[in-house]
Amino acid sequence: MTQDFADLTARLLNFARKAGADQADAVARDGSSTSITVRGGKLEEAERSEGAEIGLRVLLGQRQACVSSSDLRDTAMEQMAARAVAMAREAPEDPYIGLADPDQLSDLRDGSALDMWDATEAPSPEALMKDAIAAEEAAMAVGGVTQVQSAGATYGFSSTVIAATNGFQGRFARTSRQTYCTAIAGTGTKMERDSDGDMRLHQSDLRSPAEIGTRAGERAVARLGAVQPPTGRYNVLFDERISSSLIGHLLGAINGAAIARGSSFLRNHLGKQVLPEALSVIEDPLRRRTSGSRPFDTEGLPTRRRAIVENGILTGWTLDLASARKLGMASTANAARGTASPPSPANWNIELTEGTASRDDLLAQMGTGFLVTSLIGSTINGNTGDYSRGASGYWVENGKLSHPVAEGTIAGNLIDMLMRIIPANDARKHLSTIVPSILIEDMSIAGQ
Structure with missing residues (x-):
């Protein structure tokens, strides 16, 4: 065919x-x-x-x-x-x-x-x-x-x-x-x-x-008997199953269409630090045997490996030809399109630098807090980075899982949250988006 x-x-x-x-x-x-x-x-x-x-x-x-x-x-x-x-x-x-x-x-x-x-x-x-x-x-x-x-x-x-x-x-x-x-x-x-x-x-x-x-x-x-988490400021560990959503918010904020509209909380952060110094976000559309791979974008430009964030510094936007021209830049070969729509910028395979600690190590480090395994709903302000999401998972006491929790809300600001992420080493390597469990200390939690 x-x-x-x-x-x-x-x-x-x-x-x-x-x-x-x-x-x-x-x-x-x-x-x-x-x-x-x-x-x-x-x-x-x-x-x-x-x-x-x-x-x-x-x-x-x-x-x-x-x-x-x-x-x-x-x-x-x-x-x-x-x-x-x-x-x-x-x-x-x-x-x-x-x-x-x-x-x-x-x-x-x-x-x-x-x-x-x-x-x-x-x-x-x-x-x-x-x-x-x-x-x-x-x-x-x-x-x-x-x-x-x-x-x-x-x-x-x-x-x-x-x-x-x-x-x-x-x-x-x-x-x-x-x-x-x-x-x-x-x-x-x-x-x-x-x-x-x-x-x-x-x-x-x-x-x-x-x-x-x-x-x-x-x-x-393991979720039986879940109760609401306590209200207050606690450490939050995003399980590997859902941690990629945090990097997804970063990618949305550097999308050329959002930058051209001026509707991104990172619009003034090009060339500035957005992650801890030891961390990078790598895009590699040429990774073999991966669902997000492609040899060229939908405008026929050659795709390539690039560091979107390198050692904590935001190096560039995600651009197709039109958004690149609007911003006076060159396309990053990230054009995607459906059969009934024009090209628009999109990311391919993404990988966040892993840490050296296991998830259990981060649980021990966090002491008391919330291990989030499921996120529900979303209130994200794309202009300011204000973040609020329903969450469920497990309460952690003295570095150990204590009991399941549900119907909680976690909140913060993505600019601040991204700067404080601590990654584990448990990412699944075959996924298109490779992001390990992520610890963010001192977040707002609303519950009982």
Whole structure:
């Protein structure tokens, strides 16, 4: 299908030129997904989806318009191109839009070197169901688990072709397989639930269904008897499962679109310290066998490894071509887009420098405080960095887990919080975002 899509995008661009476009680019995607969910050892739901879609962006001078369609016939694409050009004529002018110059384009035109495609045979629905049942059975075997809310397994693949009238055409494809389980412990108003799951590009890397189900069950049971945390100022340890959200707020604040709007709490921090001196945030879109990898961005620029934060200093923004032009800078090759939208800045694979201490070491260091394993809701002020989130997890006394807590709120300011993070050494290396557990001392907690 990918080869057909290469020809398809070329034909669509030709239709765009004939319709009057000065420039155009196209994104074509196709894929398939099979999902199996079980309950009580029996099939609860089976879904199979297959689809292909193509998107077109046309530019007339400094005006642009985007359209998309799942009708891939030539007559439909010709009409699609004409409609896009008509829309562009009515669009407002944007002095910053435009395709990349040919000398900016990536020489790498496919993603095969990134090992994102598993060539082994796709699992049958029966094999997926077997994994889901095994996860459910393992969860139910944990003492205290009363039911399994859901257990399932999925498999899918997708392929993408990007082409433009500046001469670029590239492609990449990826597969994925996932197993997950959500267990419930207790009964009535005292029920608690928790989950576990794993998703990998290559099936051989996936953790066993038994391990996933067992961990989901153990986590649910450990939450029984949760009470609200005390109100006051305490140390907070963000578990590795949710710690990446903190770095996610940093990445959102350095997104070129937010910087160009002036709506970022880090807008005045370029070249300044935003993390402790020993810490860096590295983006590496060329990491092999990783879900966030890509050889080029959706504007055809070569992706590369870069230090977003180096030894605590913020080195640059995350930019596509348009946001870079607005800010008088060069693109960082971070353009992402859907089939029906223009490019916008986005980050790929991210890694925060790990510490030398284990999570248990940080628990001992924090003494008394809140180990947060789940975050609920969000009140984040993007302009000021004010932070407030609902949280649950475990109360820590004398460096040891004391009892589960829920319905608490943690609050602070992200500028201050980021400067005081203390990382553990427990990050999962296969994830697209590699962030260990993070300790932040002296935060506000609201509870009972």
